Amino acid sequence: MTAPISSFLMVVPPGWARLPAREEDRQVLAATVREVIARALPDSLPRDRAEPLRQEMQKRLMSTVVEAGDNGATAVYLPVQPVDGFTPPVSIIESEVDDESDQAPEEVIAELLADALPDRHDQQDPGLRQVDGGIAARTETQLRRAVPDEVAGELPAVDDRQVVYTIPVPHRPGRWVVMSFSAISAPRDLNPTQTGADAVPPANDATDIGTDERITDALVMLFDAMMTTFRWTDVPDAEPTPLELRLAEIGGTA
Structure with a gap:
């Protein structure tokens, strides 16, 4: 049985996201990734261009966090939105x-x-x-x-x-x-x-x-x-x- 993680608060800057990495948190991770991508892609982007980008971003984010979880991480924090064009x-x-x-x-x-x-x-x-x-x-x-x-x-x-x-x-x-x-x-x-x-x-x-x-x-x-x-x-x-x-x-x- 997985030991319970300790509970704490930590403020993250605007444009950052905490992505849960434990195996039992995969559904929460998928939902968080979808929210992150929805905020990252502009509404003006045509659907035929947005969908391939969405799938690629989802694949990369999920892969990064799942790999970290497999190596013992409980969460990964990433800047997911640029500030003044810089990520x-x-x-x-x-x-x-x-x-x-x-x-x-x-x-x-x-x-x-x-x-x-x-x-x-x-x-x-x-x-x-x-x-x-x-x-x-x-x-x-x-x-x-x-x-x-x-x-x-x-x-x-x-x-x-x-x-x-x-x-x-x-x-x-x-x-x-x-x-x-x-x-x-x-x-x-x-x-x-x-x-x-x-x-x-x-x-x-x-x-x-x-x-x-x-x-x-x-x-x-x-x-x-x-x-x-x-x-x-x-x-x-x-x-x-x-x-x-x-x-x-x-x-x-x-």
Whole structure:
């Protein structure tokens, strides 16, 4: 039997959607995807053009979320509507894990932060955070995604900025919620005329090629801002605060 997921609220920006990924939520997922696509396609689009687009969008969204669910995710958050013509290449994976050890949350968090130290994006950030008044770990790394050999001549290498919040569920010992943010960007240190294993650093006059790191930094700040709205909603013997009630009105419930 699938363990019940922990209930919490988190506000998402306009144009984002939370897509449930568990197998038992497939009907809800399908309905949510239909709503997302209906909002995304303009009414002025002719039916003979809209229908193929609708089917392709539905196929891709369903495939992405189902795959994440098969890998343990409970939900996927995606920007599904452009803002000023721009849809950021970002995603958030929500998952829950059980820790069968007898370690206290503080000990687990200390180990997580110690393990992440060698690859930490900001060496000045210790990674300790408070989420809804409780302790949590925040790790941030940047990876260069290798391009598979079979498509190395077609696709460029990309950088993946990953930020992960690992949060103990206060009223369920051993249960953790993990929120994993990913932002994809074009490397600024590769020659765009070459791809895959052939990619090389650009000449000095080509340093403006690639994604401005400030854009990725801003997207990370957006995720951090979203996490400041994270609130538990199923704490025993605790009445929701006015803030939590307001979040319930404007945010999404997990």
